[in-house]
Each structure stands twice: as structure tokens, then as C-alpha cells.
Amino acid sequence: MNKVIIIGAGIIGMLTARLLSKAGVSVTIIEQGYVGQESSWAGGGILSPLYPWRYSDPVTHLAKWGQKYYPALLADIHFNSGVDPEYMQSGLLYLDIEDELSQALQWEKKLGYDFESLSGDELKSVEPGLGQFINEPDKKGWFTQSIGQVRNPRLVRALREDLLALGVTIEQQTQAISFIKEAGAVKGVLTDKGSFYGDHIVVAGGAWSAQLLEKWVKAPKIAPVKGQMIVFKARPGVVSRIVLSKGRYVIPRKDGRVVLGSTLEFEAFDKTTTDDVLNELKQEACRIIPDLKNYPVEKQWAGLRPGSIDGVPYIGEHPELKNLYLNAGHFRNGVVIGLASCQLLVNQLLGQKNIVDPSPYLLTEERLVNDSKEIDLRTAI
Numbered sequence: 001m002n003k004v005i006i007i008g009a010g011i012i013g014m015l016t017a018r019l020l021s022k023a024g025v026s027v028t029i030i031e032q033g034y035v036g037q038e039s040s041w042a043g044g045g046i047l048s049p050l051y052p053w054r055y056s057d058p059v060t061h062l063a064k065w066g067q068k069y070y071p072a073l074l075a076d077i078h079f080n081s082g083v084d085p086e087y088m089q090s091g092l093l094y095l096d097i098e099d100e101l102s103q104a105l106q107w108e109k110k111l112g113y114d115f116e117s118l119s120g121d122e123l124k125s126v127e128p129g130l131g132q133f134i135n136e137p138d139k140k141g142w143f144t145q146s147i148g149q150v151r152n153p154r155l156v157r158a159l160r161e162d163l164l165a166l167g168v169t170i171e172q173q174t175q176a177i178s179f180i181k182e183a184g185a186v187k188g189v190l191t192d193k194g195s196f197y198g199d200h201i202v203v204a205g206g207a208w209s210a211q212l213l214e215k216w217v218k219a220p221k222i223a224p225v226k227g228q229m230i231v232f233k234a235r236p237g238v239v240s241r242i243v244l245s246k247g248r249y250v251i252p253r254k255d256g257r258v259v260l261g262s263t264l265e266f267e268a269f270d271k272t273t274t275d276d277v278l279n280e281l282k283q284e285a286c287r288i289i290p291d292l293k294n295y296p297v298e299k300q301w302a303g304l305r306p307g308s309i310d311g312v313p314y315i316g317e318h319p320e321l322k323n324l325y326l327n328a329g330h331f332r333n334g335v336v337i338g339l340a341s342c343q344l345l346v347n348q349l350l351g352q353k354n355i356v357d358p359s360p361y362l363l364t365e366e367r368l369v370n371d372s373k374e375i376d377l378r379t380a381i
């Protein structure tokens, strides 16, 4: 294989490009906007699904593989690019999970995570900033020390620098419109800036992937799911663990800023933020870490997750068009599961041994029929 064209410069397109380029393949990425400015910029960067026991094995297997290999990869990208993606093993503290504890304990036993039960006093020593337990000393929490995080805007910037140094070509403000075909195979991409030719085409267009595919081939359900976030300009030490409570989480960054997320809004391609959500997120942040009321909200933003059924991404060749590959639909977990999903796709492209069983992710006819456009993602996660 000589040349691959990748559509989309989010984390998925960039990690795929990096692996291919390191294997000696010439890679061009086509990006309709600017590198890493969509979901991959907007996310929280937690290197774990939020309530991991709620997910199916296919998501868990990718997450577990990514958790193992991320620290070394991030150190390498930092070294090569000079941009620190700010990997921190801050651990993940779960509150209010009593109702699903038996499921969580089974998950821990099966997968061997370090999932530790903490009493109210222990919780306070692990995270002194917690507010919830002041009047409830008997309440418990659970802690997974091994979970890390990255700072998304820095990760995408580091990846971009690394790719440029590797010789990957990135065409920004260039929108892929259709595929150039010959004898049942794809051999190029037609864009608003001209044609690009390659032996293989990889669609890594995040929430926009199905929109591009469905005009030309059958597309699975991949739809935008908006998430609004806020960041407090706090100081180091206000909170030092990722804390998850009732679907909301706080993420402490290295410089003291604290991110609070996130909503799940099943809308169209709309990234508007609202005051109602701002107020609700502020309130939730202060419920979890009361000291945050003393710090200003610096920014509010929204990103569009590539929503898919059960959050299981589509990784593989399209059955209708030879050499057309898809790597999309990572939903809420594209950072943590993205590394393994890109490795799996590259294994297929280069005919290498797969890192995990590829079958649950393949774009089979059956999956294309079952995961149809009519399915409401709210009922499918």
C-alpha cells in the first residue's frame, strides 16, 4: 500500500494517520475545518468510560487496550511535538453508585480494575474538597486510582505537530464531497478543492461520517449528540481527582482549572450553548466541590459526539465499496477507545495480526441493516 487518504482530522483521523505514517505509508488528511477543533477538542479527556460497567465487551476491550498503551504514546507525542498533552493519573472517584454496585463489582472482578471502596472519612482524605459527605458520614464512595486523563486541546495540538514532523499532509478547509470509483472500488475523494487519489480511503469524520457516506453507500446510524461543558478558572488543589456523581463529573487540570461536564442533547448539528445549562452545570460543580463557588467560569462550549448504538464504533471496510474504510461512531469514549480502534483499523489495512477480535466492530451487511437511521439513540444507549 502506498497512499491513504483520511477524511477528518479529529483524534481518530490523526491517530490513524500516525500509525500508518510510522509504517511507511504516505498519508493525506482532508479536514473541512481546522485540525482537531470538533469533538476531539471539546471532550473531557477522561481515559475511561464514565460508568464502565454499563458498557458492552466490545467497548470495554478497546478501553482496556487504550488504557495500557496511552501513557507511553502520550510521552512519545509530547517528546516529538514539544506540546504537553498533560497526561495525569488523577484517578476516578465514583459517588452515588449504590444502586448499581453489584454490576460494578462484577465488572471489577472480571476485568481486574483497582476499584476500591472508601468510607466517608477515607473519601475526605482522598479528595478533601468534596462537599457531599459533610452531613452524611456513613456514605461511601469508590475509587479507581489507575484512571488517567489528557487535556484535549493540547492533545490535538501535539498530534498535529507530530504528524507534520512525520511528513503527513493535512489539507484544512477542504470538504470531502464524494468518492471517485472504478470497478467497484474507491480510488479517490472529490472535495471542494479538487480530487485526491489513494489506494485506500478512511472516513474518520466523527458525527458527520454517516452524512457523507449515505449519499453514496449504505450508512450506519452515526448522529450528533451535543455535550455542553464549562471550565472554572480555579487554582491547583481545589480538587485533585476526577469526581463523578449523578452523571456529572469534575476534571482537575494541571494548572488548577476545573472542567465540569456534560450534557447529552440529541439534536442536529448545533453547537449552541445555553444559560440554563450554564447555571445547571455551575450548580452541579458546586454540589460536588463547594469551593468552586469562589472561582469564575472562564468558558462554556459544546461539542458534537459521534453518537452510535451502544457506543460501539464501526471499524473496517465498507461491504459495498472496496478500499473504502470507516473508523467512526466512538460516541462518549472516542479518546479512551480511539487508540485501540485506530490500531485495529491499521491492522486490517496492513494485513497485520489484530490486537482484539475485530468482528464486533466490522461494517457487516447485518449491522448496516440493523443499525438503521430510524433507531433513536436515546433508547439505544
Ligand SMILES: Cc1cc2nc3c(=O)[nH]c(=O)nc-3n(C[C@H](O)[C@H](O)[C@H](O)COP(=O)(O)OP(=O)(O)OC[C@H]3O[C@@H](n4cnc5c(N)ncnc54)[C@H](O)[C@@H]3O)c2cc1C
Pocket: 007, 008, 009, 010, 011, 012, 013, 030, 031, 032, 033, 034, 035, 036, 037, 038, 039, 040, 041, 042, 043, 044, 045, 046, 047, 048, 174, 175, 176, 177, 204, 205, 206, 207, 208, 209, 212, 226, 227, 228, 229, 261, 262, 302, 303, 304, 305, 306, 327, 328, 329, 330, 331, 332, 333, 334, 335, 336, 337
Ligand atoms: C462534551 C464531550 C465530552 C467528552 N468527553 C470524553 C471523555 O472524557 N473521554 C473520551 O474518551 N471521550 C470523550 N468524548 C468523546 C470524544 O471526544 C469523541 O468520541 C471523539 O473526539 C471523536 O473523535 P473523531 O475524530 O471521530 O471526531 P471529531 O473530533 O469530531 O473529528 C471529526 C473531524 O472530521 C471532519 N469532517 C467531517 N466530515 C468531513 C468531510 N466531509 N470532509 C472533511 N472533513 C470532515 C470534522 O470537521 C472533524 O474535524 C467527549 C465528547 C464531548 C463532546
